[in-house]
Amino acid sequence: MSSQAFRGPEETSVNPELQVLMHAVSSCAGVAVQQLLKQNPALVKEKGWHGQTALHRACLSGDGAMVRLLLEYGADPNATNDFLETPVHYASKRGIPTLVHILAQAGGRLDVKDKSGKTAVHNAAQTGSVYMLQYLEEKGFGFRDVDNSLQSPLHCVCSFGHLEAFKYLLRKGRSDPRQGDSKGDTPLHICVREGYAHGSWLLINYLGLECLHVKNNLGQTPLDIIKQFDTSKKTGHSQLLPLLTELSKMSQNSKVQGPNQLWYFHLLMPTVVYAFAVLLALNVFPNYQGIIFVLALAYIIKSAMKASHRLNHVSRWANPLFAGTFCAGMLHTMLVYYWNIPNYLPHQILLYISIICNIFQLYLYYKLITVDPGVVKTGELNEKTRQPVTLSDLCDKNSTMELFCHECEIVRSKVTKHCKLCDLCYYRMDHHCLFLLKCVAYNNHARFVWFLIETAFVMSMFVFQAYLYVKSKYPEKPYKTMIPDMFWDDCWILSMVFLNVGSIIWAISLIKYQLDVVARGHTTYFQQKISTLTAVDKLFNVLYFLRGRAVYITDFEFDEKEKQYPTQKGYPVQPAYPVQNV
Template structure:
């Protein structure tokens, strides 16, 4: 009698095996043990499409379950109907610890499925940099091709995994010129999928010649893109004018980033406000208020709509907020030394202003120019004194979260990677958009001093404008005086209003920072519950402002920062000016 089959043409699965599979999917370890104690041979049986219980456990991502099944004799190299082993499944989950357990049990990492895909291809499809780093530490390469001639980089481009994409480009791990069986390079795939930033990175990496490479259909990346123009996807919409412009240039031309756009955002607040002053003073002297209202509304509206990055496929950091802050400092100093001095009752106020301004500019320069506390390499293994690896984390069953995708090292628990600066910082507090710089271990105290100093400068400005107003508008009521200033002296009035709001913001920020410092913590690394007394907190603030370590803290910080040779976070040259600050 013929064996009964299902509609897929496969033999029915043992009911006991189905129960075991369900228990594994439910992570019911006790039930799995009971079933296997009664029938240990179930670990060798196969279910639908040749899947074993170890395949199912790997698909569930349960390390404890995988260990349990291996103890009962499960085969880490068993294949299903598609020639996929449990290592393939574990790689799809992107869990290095899972693959490490299989590897220790004899699992083969150099194995391919029916379509020619290796575990590295599966990790690339998932976008797990942890998994890719594990394979590299195990000596596996990233240039293997499947039956469609696709490398792991092709897989990453198809799914748009940015971190894995950057990882495979770094150190020449993958060949971005490799064409698949259809003649498509990774750039063709990025363009087809509307992956704008990835396309930009590839063009920077390869040069403009890559835009003229044709696939088997004779299509360049621009030809592929034009097929999707009608879809109006954001990625396709961004890429069309860029690729059209770049394709028309000579292939040996140097690729320029959005430098003009970057400088426009940086200088726009200063230039717009200066233009408003010129128009108000020289063209419409009796309607100054309207001119300044239009200028300020434009600047404020632009700032409110702005994000941390430029609206460009390069994703450069947006300098608009830094430009706004600089414009405020610059125009304050212009008012200080051009308009107000002749109305001051005592020259000592002018000298104090000069001193405060010089100190403010010095702190501003030091904040921009100094190293905030860059972590240049990873933590060291206590025994070997070598950098800790992903394999070390797997051996200790530690979390992979401390591995930095960009810098490719295992950082300490109080180190944070800044995505705008593209590097790790020790005891990071925050990334300051107004400085285009991170605030971390080396410049945190200087940053707080800068806030305090800026508060003094703004207070001095308001005091001096008080003398200016009482001198220029003697005997007038405030309501009448404000109306006159709006129409005839709005430059000063607008600066006063902005300084009032700025002081409120600065005081709240100083209060917040001192509260964090009082607990011996940072904005990013903090805990709400503190056992410190008021005296402890006071001494913490005093010690912090003196540049010393915290007097007492209940948060576990390390004693000293790490100073190792710098490690380039990304090989593609970044041309925007902020990198040179």
């Protein structure tokens, strides 16, 4: 990073040697810094622009090695600049707990306030670093202290719209969301002013509807504030105005209701729309069946293409449209089959086979959506103390902070992933399945693949028996004339055949992909580019997996430095947590 990014007009009068040192620190030039300090050790304590020391600059750059080097040469971890900010303040602004941990080990104080009354906690909140907030909590700091403007860390988070830090401070009662600052603004007032719609929703759910009637020093409620803005300029404001207007009319004792109607509409819409098309086609417009089914399918497909993973609502609930579409496909396939096809089957045994296959398919589907996929609720254990590993332990080992899940507040293993839609951590997570509204992980991964295989088989059975139906009902017609006739007179079956054929192709490609991933001992999310497994290893992986056991060997633990796999072949890789087997 160039020193020009930090240099101001007053810096021209600074000691030239100090300017060179500052530039070397900002550029992370460790050798140059060592040479300068060996020639003039006093430089490490000199102050430059706005009272910054070289240690301030190193913390601002976020270079842990440079911070250690300067401390070795006698840098003062409690030196203050013109704003009474110490290197700890700078490190907390960067949101890097490792830097603060290094400073604390060197005697740096974590409780110092700057001129505005802000501590390291306030700076971490402004940055939105949950890692930094967690580290400070482990060191005994709370989140209810206020600065000179009477703002708590929660006020700071709301001003900048940091979602993860916002949820962290609300969790476990860490902050008081009712607290007002020097202007009388509560966190909700600030969220509304900044157009932070989702944060406002979370606060209203947390506090209840009475928070909408709290006034600041100007006598303004959150609704009064939102009315001052042009809602056409910011999405958050446009979402909040109708929401706050509606909620403000409700009794303060009423419970806040989520978008239940919208959620159920997306879930049931595909089934209902297609059922309505069936009723119209069979009973009202029997000669225009093709047009009716095309319009129904077009509407469902268009809705699915426009849909995202979450509802278009400030609650950000998971969108069930894809799950509803999948259920509609299964239901209507069974309906059209058992309603029309059995009378045309040459052998009744085909009907019995279909019934058994459907029952098994529904059983697997029920288990998939009800069985725990492999939720991880406790973190990794320290090998020596047998206590859960903390974020401070990660700082000691200089490990990546990403191992700490700021939602579940645990230090997870390298093959554990947090799902933002489920809001849970899963061991050996594969993916979040939108068609199941459920994650696929260690406990249900094998069952998921078996479900794909069973579903592909059921759909193939349906297509085959639909073929028998067509041959029996239209015995003498060629396909060129038969398909147009079915489009107008028998489109329910025709449409389901085309949908099932497309689904079979998709299911087979997905099964192939899943088995390929499993063969390498991976999951969809956790994959390595390099693999040295033999064909026999891969075969054993698939066999172990399909039997509901841990894979035979994995190369998750490939060591890029040593270029080798520490995992021994011949020993199934066991889970790091007591998750239930399949």
